[in-house]
Amino acid sequence: MVLDVNLAYQGEDPGAVQYGNFINYYSFHNSNQRIEGLHASMFPNIDTNEDIICLDIGCNTGELTKEVYEYLKIKIYPTSSIHILGVDIDPILIQRAKDLTNISDITFIKSNIMNEEDQKIIAQYLNSYNKKKFDIVFCFSVTMWLHINSGDEEFSNFLKSFKNYTNSLIIEPQPWKCYRNAQRRMKKSDSNFPLYESLKIRSNVELFIVDTLTKNGFIKTYESPPSKWNRKIQSFHSIK
Numbered sequence: 001m002v003l004d005v006n007l008a009y010q011g012e013d014p015g016a017v018q019y020g021n022f023i024n025y026y027s028f029h030n031s032n033q034r035i036e037g038l039h040a041s042m043f044p045n046i047d048t049n050e051d052i053i054c055l056d057i058g059c060n061t062g063e064l065t066k067e068v069y070e071y072l073k074i075k076i077y078p079t080s081s082i083h084i085l086g087v088d089i090d091p092i093l094i095q096r097a098k099d100l101t102n103i104s105d106i107t108f109i110k111s112n113i114m115n116e117e118d119q120k121i122i123a124q125y126l127n128s129y130n131k132k133k134f135d136i137v138f139c140f141s142v143t144m145w146l147h148i149n150s151g152d153e154e155f156s157n158f159l160k161s162f163k164n165y166t167n168s169l170i171i172e173p174q175p176w177k178c179y180r181n182a183q184r185r186m187k188k189s190d191s192n193f194p195l196y197e198s199l200k201i202r203s204n205v206e207l208f209i210v211d212t213l214t215k216n217g218f219i220k221t222y223e224s225p226p227s228k229w230n231r232k233i234q235s236f237h238s239i240k
């Protein structure tokens, strides 16, 4: 599926964006504090001689990606080589991520995770490390943007496809309230999310995500307490 990608913000409000591609995200959503929701028990045991290959979906300007890299390196896998691929739909954010990050183990590429052609680029990165799946996939505050722009069915298929990408998923879904706020911001700027009214998965979206993942190869292994933004970070491991 090819999305109609409109990356500009609507009207005068940088918060009225179709894909959550906020230009100033980390000035109001501090990346240090986000890391506090992570816990050692979320992460798989990996042979220390192996390279650890991770994917960060919807990395924005890469500040959280960098924090995650340092957290993994210092706290979880101190003797391993860690490599993270950060992908984002917005090329301007990806360029900023590249400019701001000087860690050679982190690669940023512009990629729409819902687009089949772009998924091939991600697969190439994985192949370059001789891996079939990522060791860990991170999906922080991006589920709503995929859902609201693709609709229930595509979103559900996306969740089902995780088992092809990884055995270990860390996910921070947005609750329904965030969807309502996003639609309100768009409407104030005389725009909207065209699929919003058609969504049937609504107030139950967080439950839907857990249910879909657990019916499709994963078990939930940890859930953080809610952040001050009322978001929980959950880890899922595949059933071997």
Ligand SMILES: C[S@@+](CC[C@H](N)C(=O)[O-])C[C@H]1O[C@@H](n2cnc3c(N)ncnc32)[C@H](O)[C@@H]1O
Pocket (backbone or CB within 6 Å): 019, 020, 021, 022, 025, 057, 058, 059, 060, 061, 064, 087, 088, 089, 090, 093, 111, 112, 113, 114, 139, 140, 141, 142, 145, 146
């Ligand atoms: C709210 S930000 C979250 C940034 C980061 N993951 C975090 O939690 O700090 C959502 C990001 O997802 C990106 N995004 C939205 N739809 C996407 C898609 N289909 N493919 C890749 N990135 C996407 C946006 O451009 C935006 O940078």
